[in-house]
Amino acid sequence: MGGLEVDITGKAGSFAISARFTAAPGVTALFGRSGAGKSTILKMIAGIMRPEEGRIVADGRVLFDAAAGINLPPRARGVGFVFQEDRLLPHLSVRRNLTYARWAGRRAGSRPLEEVVALLGLKPHLDRFPGTLSGGERQRVAIGRALLADPGILLMDEPLSSLDRQRRGEILPYLEAVAGETRIPVLYVSHETDEVARLADRVVAVEDGTAQVAGTPAEIIGFHRGEGDIPVSIVEGVVVDFDRRYGAASVDIGGVHIELSGVDLAEGAGLRLSVNASDVAIATTPHEGLSIRNQIPCTVEAVETAGTVADVLLRCGRQRLVARITARSASELGLAPERPVVALVKAISVASYSHAGKRHAT
Template sequence: MEELEVDITGKAGTFRISVRFTAEPGVTALFGRSGAGKSTVLKMIAGTARPKEGRITAGGRVFYDGAAGIDLPPRARGIGFVFQEGRLFPHLSVRRNLTYARWAGRRAGRRSLDEVVALLGLEAHLERHPGTLSGGERQRVAIGRALLADPQILLMDEPLSSLDRERRAEILPYLEAVANETHIPVLYVSHDTDEVARLADRVVAIEEGRVRAIGTAAEILGHSSETGQEVVSILEGKVIDVDADYGTATVRVGDEKIELSAGNLMQGSKVRLRVRAADIAIATVQHEGLSIRNQLWCEVKSVERRGNSADVMLAFSSENLFARITAKSADLLRLRAGTQVVALIKAVSVERARILPVIA
């Protein structure tokens, strides 16, 4: 199994970088505020910026070893890089952009052009030129070009940051397909919780050039208020029922169930769900006569005051739910660790973050 191992220190101007982590096949998100050093780490892995010391290896190959004096040039590292903007060749067709590494770099390819074109939905665009494409279409071509270079590692530096909300929504399903179908380490830089929740298998939280925490999306995003990011709950489960008449789906999470809008969910699918902390209310008993479909018994694990608000961590089945309520409500409900409460979540507030591959 190919693994990327990074243990480096260095500088970008006066900004110091010191990070250590391992990225396995799948998507590892480098997550944190803008200016935290995420993109600089990516450049050091790619070889376009040099660490001061340390070691970078992938699958037994040494990309950089400060002590041994090894520093492979970018072209020798077998890395695909997707930038914030597509950086396509404007005079070449989509087809020629996609296959650039093969005809210009004379690289033999393992992936077929047809496979990548189908994965990214580019069948109708092959003879067009970049100037005629939308921003989302250009980014899909840039991703395809990187995949067709047959990289050992794929680096993606905030590929959606230059797109508006509509274009982001257009391209996210294709990035999700890449996440599920690409069996190489993918490092995805982002400060956006939506993208990380939807794409990441693992998250490396970076703050001021250092690794603050490493864990699953649920573990890191549930505590992301420390870095100024929105607090969310990430749950994984299996779709056990789809009600076609009402357009709802029921997902089993551990021994419990959650209902949400079905969208494109199918029975039997494994799915990751996302719920914003601000969309969870807390009660001490279940209620009849409410439109809220999810009334979930939980146990309070912790209550943390943040000014006039309170962040409440709840144990739900084998997962954690995070609710943000007013400090006044937390006091009136007398919330303490061990208190039994009911989490109230509207079905329309539960978002499908990612359909996960089912491992046979």
């Protein structure tokens, strides 16, 4: 299965959209603040909204080309769309909702129903009706329905936004399963760093209607401020040692090591680590006699102060970390660009995911 090529401009009312990126099979996240234009870009790809200029090509097939006058209708684009709300048909059972697109389109479909049911854990619910399901269960059905429509592209517009934190935690493992086995491009819209870190292979940053900056989650999310939340650093690493006696793994994050606690990993395993800025302290020199296992040599890149808080951007080997400390501490430590420091990170505070998105408890 080929990839997706997007190069479009357009408007949603008076809001200008400009999107230029590619997406290979796997999960590409469109990441940015609410109102940045992420959902509008999905709707233009799906054919629900029309761009003014540009092209959209999926697996070599032109879906939209303004210059050539090509604008395929949504039903002809081979796109599966999972919305923020489930949009299930309340009078049909889960089984009938799952197979509705095949029935309405009068096609057999190439993906077995049993495969999708097992992937999303829906077997116990096949004879139930949407009104008897939890929000997370309904959204799993919506995802299954989209997969069973045999799409060439799967678009997911913040599918967890309508769920509370507990329900999000219940459905994320199923999304990880979908991400791990997908053979088509999946565009996943979110402003949640945790979701993107767990699911995405690649991230496209969207800001003020523009989507052009792309890279790995570590490159794009590392200094993202989100919706006023504490910054989260995403770093990539490889397990170089595992101590079974203490259940501790040593991970090379590009020239320096960080220890994780409570994981069971094989040497050579690739990991993606998530570190909250509030869990990173800063010292000007290494310290002995501390319970904090990680003392990582870094260099200050920048100090951004806002009121009583300072976010300190650190270069650690070939990766980056963000530390949130008080502005007073930053001043008294004399933190400034190029200053060598030591980042202190508790081993138990680091969340880790495999590159395929599988979470490891830490």
